[in-house]
Amino acid sequence: MEYVKKMIFTASAITLFISALLFVTPAAVFSQEIVAFIGEVSGKVIIVKSNPGEEIPAEIGALLSSGDTIKTGSGSFASVIFQDDGSRVKLGENAVLTLNVTRKQKKLNKRMRLDKGKLWAKVKKKRDTEFQINTPTSVASVKGTNFIIEEHVWGETWVWVLEGRVELSNGRRNIIINKGQKGTATKEKIDVGKTKVDDDLLEPGKHNLIFYLMHKDDPNLRKELHLNIKK
Helix, strand or coil: CHHHHHHHHHHHHHHHHHHHHHHHCHHHHHCCCEEEEEEEEECCEEEECCCCCCEEECCCCCEEECCCEEEECCCCEEEEEECCCCCEEEECCCCEEEEEEEEECCEEEEEEEEEEEEEEEECCCCCCCCEEEECCCCEEEECCCEEEEEEECCCEEEEEEEECEEEEECCCCEEEEECCEEEEECCCCEEEEECCCCCCCCCCCEEEEEEEEECCCCCCCEEEEEEEEEC
8 A cells, every 4th residue: 555655646746747847947848949950970979958958979960959068079070060051060079169049030140169179160151140159269250151260278269261251350359361361369469371281171070082193195084093081
């Protein structure tokens, strides 16, 4: 009889608990809007959820909400794809990125914080929306582009622009970085110059490179050399 009473009490307690959640805090439980998802993942990657703050392993297709943080471990990477337009960012190893996204009708204003590490971005910029990456050192505002941004532990931000342009600010001065240029910023200074040959611009993952070998006497004769590399 005592065992039956305990069973009834437990079931009642669970029912009351669920009812309380539905009545008191429905927004906290159900209103976390999905803004993005994990597109690629390799190695040790975790998602720190904004609500209720739990940590879960990142898997392909994992859903992300504003306030979520993605952390990559050594030798790891992950990509984040935004659900409104397919814009994508890819994190390299030992990186920490937090999403801060707000909806504007059918579009998303995308603001992120990169606390450390390297990020590759392919942005489909739309009118009247934002794509901004904040670091402890600077703010990069994107005008519709492909670019790379890296935040170093010694307090310096590097930005390479592959397509389009990026506006970089350290709070004292703003500069525009165009295609083929590299910007650097600390809290004290900011500058722009040309991308160097030895700059590491290849994003992590698998790459299929094709080289064409032409015959010196007959341009119609050629061979293709395919190289599969993994960074």
